[in-house]
Amino acid sequence: MSCLRLGVVLAALVVVSSVGQTAEPQESAESIKKLILPGEAFRLEGRPAFVMLPPEEKRTSPQPWIMYAPTLPTSPDKHEKWMHEQFLAAGVAVAGIDAGEAYGSPEGQRLMSVLYEELTENRGFAPRPCLFGRSRGGLWVSSWAIANPNRVAGIIGIYPVYDLTTYPGLKRAAPAYELTPEELERRLAEYNPIERIEVLAKADIPVCIIHGDDDKVVPLKQNSAELRRRYQQAGKGGLVELIVVEGQGHNYWEGFFHCQSCVDFAIRQAKAGARPTAAAENRRRLQVPDDVEVQQDLVFSRPDGEPLRLDLYRPKQTEGRLPVVMWVHGGGWKQGSKERCPAVYLAQHGFAVASIQYRLTDRAQWPAQIDDCRAAVRWLRSHADEYGLDGERIGAWGGSAGGHLVALLGTLDTPADEAVSSRVQAVCDWYGPSDLLTMPPNVVSEKRSREQVAASNGAKLLGSPVPDVPELARQASALYQVSSDDPPFLIMHGEKDPGVPLEQSERLHDRLTQAGVSSTLHVVPGAGHGGKEFRTSAVRAVVRKFFEQHLHTSE
Template sequence: MKTKSLLLGGALLAVAVGHGQSGYTPRDTSYSIHSTYLKVKKDHPAVRPVYARSYEGVREDTNLVYASVEARRDLHLDVWYPKVRAGLRPGILMIHGGGWTTGSKENLHPMAQRLAAEGYVTVTPEYRLSAEAPYPAGVRDLKRAVRWMRAHAEEYGIDTSRIAAYGASAGAHLASLLGTTNELSRYDTPGTSNAYSDDVQAVLNIDGIVSFVHPDAEPEWSGKSANAWLGDYVLNYPRWREASPLEYVDEATPPFLFVNSSYPRFHAGREELIKKLNQYNTFSKVYTLENSPHGFWLLQPWFEPTVDHAVNFLREVFGPL
């Protein structure tokens, strides 16, 4: 895919061109592994960024079209999978963060590759951000990505009964929303066929909120990112509540893993969600990486502990490979 760069409002935008699209589709990619590294190293000078690399035994298929939306806009994803097929394996949809306004699927390539090296089939999708289409467009896109995984399960050796949603920051909120809206049609894309389920059987929440209306989420109420995605908090309060995963927890909600920094802002609603899970005897685990910044999953020394917590949780929930 070709790209053009535009300087808009002080932010560098990577603009996708082609793939059957009409005109330009701006995407703010200013939030990246490198930008996170530059920000964090001011207070943690020993940190190291983790970039994409090749792993022996892992194959990749990149920039596959998984859906088309308005104005012939194609949505793309990348797949990482073991070269040697040994039965069906769990699939993991990996959702990048960026405050619903910025970021790219490439930010989670290092983690997707690492988990694929552990034997999982990992998928990193793009989804529409707020500048292109506000809530609920991105949620609908990600639901379609789960359906794509089931539609291509035979090709990649995915066990359709073991699909997890992994998300970081805003992506963690979105992964949580996928998991708590299993069996609901609210985020179905109008006019599309739903031959495959969009349910997920586990959620890995890496430092993301699960309620926009919880008191700990107050920084979001006046923040530019959430307001760009959901609209003004006061005028659109019902939408903010509707977009909160905590509102949907029931007996159909799958197990949850939380891997968190020490910043309460990014835990909004977590304890209440766990209490609800406990009412249904649904498994959950929480790990806090002490003194870690938001964005820790992109950097060493926190990248490997995040991998370990994810793999251990997946083994507990899905069993051994």
């Protein structure tokens, strides 16, 4: 009995010189694997592998591709040639690796990952291929997809196997899993793809299958039809196109291998896999480095019933609890966003970074803004265990209006009724107003009428023109809140800031040092109110060293 094999569609490598170090192309391609179409055969970890590229004028970067299984010495075979020709003509490459009779086992999955990494990391292939499983190749591709749902753009199949109890059966499959048949039976919930199809449904991975209703080798009911049923059960039935061919079994009927719907689906999904995913687009928009993970929109407070959210950035590889730097955005207290957080790079240097929202002045006036900052600190401290944070080492960093707020986090006394402290252990203030009473937009002068002062951002923050509420203005100004127990400060200000005078930071620095608080004033030459001068590696290094000094534990 032969379970027909649709070989991973072929092999032709783009540029031989770009082969990564894991490839071993010493032998001739013919001696490694005979291909049904021109391509390149090579070895990965001693296993035959191949790749075939479309005509040069149709190649793109990243290169869309199809990962095919089961790649075996005789597959892909002549019956599949037409399909592969269609893929290549459409600009889609095809590749595979001979994992032997792996039946979706962990070792087979590992070898497929070796191929994936060779092509995506060394040869410019797209991050999400379409997977193609013919017959028992369905076990290969579904198992790999379940383990790597974020790497899959879609799945097609020709009478594919998804239930290994129907084919090849536990006795034949067990050796590939290095288990006895009895052990494999006990672990079917872990290893049998059909038992975990909901993973694919939840990941919104579309599927297109052609299968005969008289298939005695790979029964339709327990395999392709069961996959569709499980997608429907998960509420994702619309993602599955199942073409049932009446009267056909497990054979070489030409209609299986000239299925235009499957070909069109594979081409469409392979090309979609070369486009950024919504998650990838979001990472690009947020400017998240590859070695940093982000959890977005974590609700930390609900003042007046409306949620306030933060984004939490962490290094992907880390040990132990992480000190936290909380970023507070600027925008005159009336606009701004937690997105595109400039502090994210600190997550590459052993910190967690939280970028927070706070209520803007179109929603609430002072002290709502500082209350929200305090709520965020308390949330980070309360959820330290859940997110691997060090609740005893939290710093605050903000720019402009955000600088004003973090300076107050560092200088205002914490509320006496706090069950969890909102105190921070270090403050980096970028060009924030420290004295609302003397900020030029809040002062009536020859250049500003009372009407203009009444319309200033400071007036919108306090709910009244600043000169009319001097005590409230002092309470909302870090200059008047300094005490000797304040945390260390790093104050950075542009030499030519036209919006917040440099004097605002100079006076705050002087007041802090007079009180015995550690404070460093760093004037950025030639800089205005923020701008490119604050985005240099030198400025980043100053900030990083400050937080390392005051938040990292001493060795």
